[in-house]
Amino acid sequence: MARIAPVNARGTRDFLPRDLVRRNRVFALLRATFERYGFEPLETPSIENTSVLEGKYGEEGDRLLFRILKRGRELESGVRALDALSLGERSTAAMSRALSDEALRYDLTVPFARVIAAHQNDIVLPFRRYQMQPVWRADKPQRGRYREFYQCDVDCVGSRSMTVDAEMVAIHQEVFAALGFSGVVTRINHRGLLAALMATCDVPEEQYVATLTTMDKLDKIGLDGVRTELSKASLSDAAVDRLTQAMGLTGTPETIIESLRPIVGSNPMGAQALDELAQVFGYLADMGVPAERLRFDLSVVRGLGYYTGTIYETVLTNSTLGSLGGGGRYDQLIGMFLGRDLPCVGISFGLERIFDALDEQELARDEVTTTTQALVTLFAAETLASSFALATELRAAGIRTEVYTEPKDLRPQLTFASKKGIPLALILGPDELANDTVALRDLRAGAQRIVPRSETVAAVQSLLTGES
Amino acid sequence: MARIAPVNARGTRDFLPRDLVRRNRVFALLRATFERYGFEPLETPSIENTSVLEGKYGEEGDRLLFRILKRGRELESGVRALDALSLGERSTAAMSRALSDEALRYDLTVPFARVIAAHQNDIVLPFRRYQMQPVWRADKPQRGRYREFYQCDVDCVGSRSMTVDAEMVAIHQEVFAALGFSGVVTRINHRGLLAALMATCDVPEEQYVATLTTMDKLDKIGLDGVRTELSKASLSDAAVDRLTQAMGLTGTPETIIESLRPIVGSNPMGAQALDELAQVFGYLADMGVPAERLRFDLSVVRGLGYYTGTIYETVLTNSTLGSLGGGGRYDQLIGMFLGRDLPCVGISFGLERIFDALDEQELARDEVTTTTQALVTLFAAETLASSFALATELRAAGIRTEVYTEPKDLRPQLTFASKKGIPLALILGPDELANDTVALRDLRAGAQRIVPRSETVAAVQSLLTGES
Incomplete structure (x- = not known):
């Protein structure tokens, strides 16, 4: 038989049931948390017109788009x-x-912006969606980097209120705590503060990017490294002093904010x-997020994209894995599609990084490899109807139950369940049929007992209780 | 501001929250049912190598593939x-x-076959997956037909036992009953019977397809129409008589089977x-599926694809919408990737058709348009922390709760919740803060009452009970 190589496309993954048990549990936790905060689900097509995607992600992004080949006469x-x-x-372009003229979705933010503009009459603002x-x-595929991967975004459009910005950070904290992580700091x-700092420290505009990139390395x-690197750039000594003075500020967020007022307060932004x-x-304190999980950190830059206001990055302080997710306020992106600006704030969760971190921290590592909870054996014709x-x-x-596929001896059926x-x-x-009983075997414990047929469901439920 | 047209790609859909409320409920019901039968989830990449997909779906299928344009040097x-x-x-080819050299997934069966071959050492057979x-x-997009749509497949690989074939029909019946449909008949x-019928009625092999296509029109x-159409083809009168005699058989499946033995029983297949x-x-009776929901129907043909054994099609008898799904046994498909045959049986659910049928039958049409259950108002600074x-x-x-995004008057906040x-x-x-109370307004009933702050959660729970 001519055999076709059963190879998946480069940089993609098959998810077998044992992979999906944990994956779906984490996804469900995220969805439930978002919905508890009043965020509603939204889904957009995988395929977008290239006019929607091109030019939104820089040259690199345009190059990395999966484009759809035209068909037929086109x-x-x-x-x-x-x-x-x-x-x-x-x-190449x-x-x-x-x-x-079509391509696969590159992120979830641009399609979200398109949806807001396309359905502006159907969407009630402010609109919270995940x-x-x-x-x-x-x-280029590499360890932990795939060509097809899930993104997870939580955004609110239509409000300039800082309560929403605070809520984003609170959701990050709640999700990571629920996943079992400790040492999570946001x-x-x-962005306005960074811009004001550049302006009040007289950093020339053409030096903004380089200066922010250096600050990002704190x-x-x-701090000494930052100072050295900034000094090498063509910044004045005064600028380097002021920048590193600002970056060196310590204390509570309130203290740092007050210390920054003399430095950037004269700048309206x-x-x-x-x-x-x-x-x-302040709102985060009102929401009950512990102060030790929050840090005012001038070295957070969040790339150089569409952010216009607050920005955040959540990290594991006891790991080298880096950021588990981040976000911020971006008040101008939707305008590209809508023709007028709409305030937006959002966070994303780096799902693949989160799975790596769960592995590293040995979390969510139970031994469950299947969704199925019970196997019912199948023997010769006389007991078959009773098994069904x-x-x-x-x-x-509600017990997830598989009936063995065909009448067979007991041993292969138990081997199957164990495997x-x-x-x-x-x-x-x-014998069980004659005695109106069932032999109930716990394959984890290797124990077996005979239970009356009428008490079987209750016995199974009690054995399964406390495990999922 | 230069505005980009916020248009989705042709034949695709955006799903807003109010669409997803019902959609996700139906999806969840399907998943839960499959898992209760011991089927495990599986996911494959959206992108497959074209070598995997080409030639599996006929010329038409190859033409309809969404192919990925090569990039860069390639x-x-x-x-x-x-x-x-x-x-x-x-x-064009x-x-x-x-x-x-890559394309988007065209169905779920071929990727499933690839996965079985690729992961044969990791998969315990028999393997039930959804x-x-x-x-x-x-x-070409048209009403009810989209270029991107969900498929839903349930298959079991690795067993020739007819218990699995019966289970497929039982799952179809259980899902459609759970969705609220009546008049559902499988x-x-x-396919072996059809082949044997062709052979014993001396239908020339080159007439198989045309003959089956005519039978499919019953x-x-x-029956008279079928007879007329068959007579016009170059079939012998004896062949037409035998075929229509077989198709005209009525009674229980058992009776029909016995009546067919003299006609095709001499043929081993x-x-x-x-x-x-x-x-x-017999197994379906053992499984408790009511006999009136099942029909032995010689006119079911299921296209001319990869099926080799039992085939099924589930229809709404009180609707003109046609088939809601179908399936059958296909013992040779996996061999294309594995190099040896593996028995398989599966069903699929026509999700878009099912949503159309739910609309037509006015089912699953509750008034829920959002996942959010409660809005907490937000006023001036003094009550803000209490609202959070x-x-x-x-x-x-566990109550899905949205806090209004910014301090505002009551009226716009209530208007928002209503909308x-x-x-x-x-x-x-x-006032409520001073009295340690909360005003709880039921926007569906238009009723409002004051509840003690400490009893708020219980009051909300009792108002929400019985509704989802």
């Missing part, structure tokens, strides 16, 4: 358009444009940023 | 390969092959098919 005319290009005009769907990026900063190279940060920390009836009864009680990790086997042979 | 050499083709060699994921087909047939054109059908109907504390308490009790369909509002103003 493909034919695309190829003709390609033929008409001179060699010099045949850039030009070729892609001729051959494709979204957990795969995205695709043609990155580092909080503000964790890795320390800086003053507003400090006010907003003070509000956020028992399974029906167990299922009606799969099904915890319980219910044996219903001719 | 795209450059693809375009060079395209340039090297003469005009005559530039078929050849152009696609030059420019693409899969609910989107698939993509570049069909029509059952067997529902629409009646026919004899086996009748034995298997007898077993399936109340929300925390409600959430800890979204949030059933309850909890009003905590200065």
Whole structure:
């Protein structure tokens, strides 16, 4: 028989049941938490018009898009358009444009912005939504980096209130605590504060990016390292002094905010940023988030993307894995589709990183490898109907029950259950049928006892209790 | 501001929260049912190598694949390969092959077969799995037909036992009953029986497809119509008589099976098919599926694809919507990837058709438009911390609670809750704070009462009880 290689596409994964047991448990916890905070689910198509995606993620992003090849006549005319290009005009971008006008979703934020504009008459503002769907990026695959992976975003559109910014941080904290992590700290900063700091320290505009990139390294190279690196750039000594003085501030967020007022308070953007940060920390206290889980951290930069206000990054202080997620306020992105700005604030959860961290911290590592809780044996014809009836009864009680697929000896049926990790086997042979009993075997403990047929469901429930 | 058109890709849909409330409820019911039967979840990547997908779905399928455009250097050499083709060699297939080597999943069965072969050492057989994921087909979009849509498959690999075939039908029946449908009938047939019938009626092999296609029309054109159409084909009168005699058989499945024995019993494939059908109907009775929901129906053909044994199609008898799903036994598909045959049997659920049918039958049409159950108001600074504390308490009790995004007057906050369909509002103003109470408004009933702060959670729970 000619055999086709059963190979999955590069950078993608098959998820077998044992992988999905934990994965789906974590996903369910996230969904339940978001919904408890009044966030509603939203789903967008995997495919978007390239006009929606292109130019939103920088040159690198455009390059990493999974583009859909045109089909039929459109493909034919695309190829003709390609033929008409001179060699010099045949850039990858030009070729892609001729051959494709749709691509796979690259993140969840841009489609969210498109949805808000497309359904503006159906959406009641302020609108809290969460979204957990795969995205695709043609990155070089490597350990922990895939070409198809889930993103998880939580956003609120339509409010400038800092209560929402605080809520984002509270949700981050609640989810990571519920997952069992300790040492989770959210580092909080503000893009307006960074901009004001650049301006009041007389950093030339063309040096903003380099300066912020250096500040971002505080964790890795320390304050002295930052000072050295800033000095090497063409910043004035006064600028370096002021910047490192600001970055060196310690104490409670309130103290740091007050210490920053003399430095950036004269700048209107800086003053507003400090006010907003003070509000956020205040609301977080009102919401009951412990102060030791929060840090005002001037070295948080969050790339150089669309953020315009508060920014956050949540890290495990007892790990080198880095950020488990982050977010911030971005008041201008939706405007690209809507034609007018709408305030937005959101967080994302780095799901693959979170699974890595759960592994590292040995959390959520139970031994469950299957969703199935009980196997009902199947023997010769006389007991068969009773086996089906028992399974029906167990299922009606909510117990996830598999009936062995065909009449067989007991041993292979028990071996099957053990190999799969099904915890319980219910044996219903001719003897049990005659005595109106069931042999109930706990495959985890290796123990077996005979229970009256009428008490079987209760016995199974009590054996399963306390385990999931 | 230059505005980008917020248009979704052709044939795709955005799902807003009010759409997802029902959709996710139906999906959850399906998942729970499958898991109660011991089926485990499986997920495969959206992207597959084209070598895995091509040639599995016929010419039409190959044409409808969403192919991924190559990138970077691979795209450059693809375009060079395209340039090297003469005009005559530039078929759409050849152009696609030059420019693409990956495509989006077209169904769930072929990826499932690939997974079984790829992970054969990790999968314990017999293996029951379900899969609910989107698939993509570049069909012409029309009402009820989308280019991106969910499929839902339930399969068991590794057993030839007819108990599994019966289980598939039982799951179909259980799901449709749980969704509230009445008049659900599963029509059952067997590919081996059809083949034996063709052989024993001396239908020439080149007439198989046309003959089966005509038989498939029984529902629409009646037995006389089938007879007329068969007569017009180049079948012998004797063949037409025998075929229509077989198709005209009525009575219980057992009676029909016995009446068919003289017609096809001499053919070994026919004899086996009748034995298997007898077993399936017997097991279905053992499983407690009511006989009136089952029909032995010789006109069920299920396309002409990979099925090799029993086949089924579940229909609503009180609707013109047609099949809600179907399936059958296919013992050779996995062999394409594995190099040896493995027995398989499965069913699928036509999710989009099911949603149409739920609409038509006015089922699952509750008024819930949001997952959120309660809105907590937000007023001036003095009550703000209490509002957050109340929300925390409600959430800890599992109540999905949104806090209004910013301090505002009462009226816009209540308008917001009404517009979204949030059933309850909890009003905590200065008066309530002073009296240690909360005003609890039921926005569905338009009723409001004051409850002691300490009894708020219980009062909310009792108002919400019995509604979801």
